[in-house]
Amino acid sequence: MSEYKKPSSEKAFGENFAQIKPLMNDTQAFYESSRCLFCFDAPCVDACPTGIDIPLFIRQISTGSNDGAAKTIYDSNWFGHSCGQVCPTEVLCEGACVYNNQDVTPIDIGRLQAYATDKVIQGKKNLFLVGKPNGKKVAIIGAGPAGISCACELRTYGYEVDVYEAKSKPSGLTVYGVAPYKITNKAALDEMAYLQKQFDFHIHYNSPITSEKDLKKLEKNYKAIFIGIGLGA
Ligand code: SF4
Incomplete structure (x- = not known):
């Protein structure tokens, strides 16, 4: 051998x-x-x-x-x-x-x-339409597949969306947990950028939500909070 x-x-x-x-x-x-x-x-x-x-x-x-x-x-x-x-x-x-x-x-x-x-x-093809603004804001905790899918879905209904991500990059498991022979970080991040450009949601990197005080602040500023922090969190 x-x-x-x-x-x-x-x-x-x-x-x-x-x-x-x-x-x-x-x-x-x-x-x-x-x-x-x-x-x-x-x-x-x-x-x-x-x-x-x-x-x-x-x-x-x-x-x-x-x-x-x-x-x-x-x-x-x-x-x-x-x-x-x-x-x-x-x-x-x-x-x-x-x-x-x-x-x-x-x-x-x-x-x-x-x-x-x-x-x-x-090819940077525009395939999606953002919904008419409905004046409501939603906070999403976690920029992994669940959080970003939620962001895309909400944007099609006209919600304004802020995503809070603890790490410095989006895509969660796809970037931090999948072996590179399955998907490269570039491919995962390209898809992420493609979605973000069309749906225009905001991502706050290096912004972990770790305390009751953080949550209370989100509750005050947003109509709803979606928690998509993954099974490993
Ligand atoms: S089962 Fe196979 S052949 Fe049938 S529709 Fe699906 S992919 Fe096509």
Whole structure:
């Protein structure tokens, strides 16, 4: 057995932590999306914890409507790109794909999802509308997936949103807890920046809420408080 050596250069790091689900190119995405049977009862959707309309977004990719595909994904999951890369799809949507019953490789749903969402993120496509201001402010504690999803949702209804994050970066678990061979910090932060630019919510970094006094202050200044501090907090 060869001796383990800790990676000491960017090159060695890249070789050891190459993406387990690399992004597809256009040809791969077209080929893979064309294989989907567009099942009427789509067991892949039932197996998706966020209920994304998988056959629809795959059909949208195969017919050249990538923006539509990304919108379909984000309509159900504000972290569509991160989840496409990080989710254990082999036991979720891909594990339920009907192709498994025929001993045929299931549709590569996670990578198709990452493909469609990466295109709109890198292309800075505006897909969402902020709701008409309703004059109400909400505080969110935690800039992880739960807090940011809540912020996006509230902005579509016209709430003003301030997010209070204890750390110096957003995205919570996606940045601080997921192995880089699943998703790079850049990819996670790009999706975060994409959402923040369109929804225009404010994030206060290095701002932990740690005392009753802090909470009372939020209660005084906001209509509601959402606590999204993660299971590890
Ligand atoms: S189960 Fe498989 S083939 Fe059927 S819609 Fe879902 S991804 Fe496509």
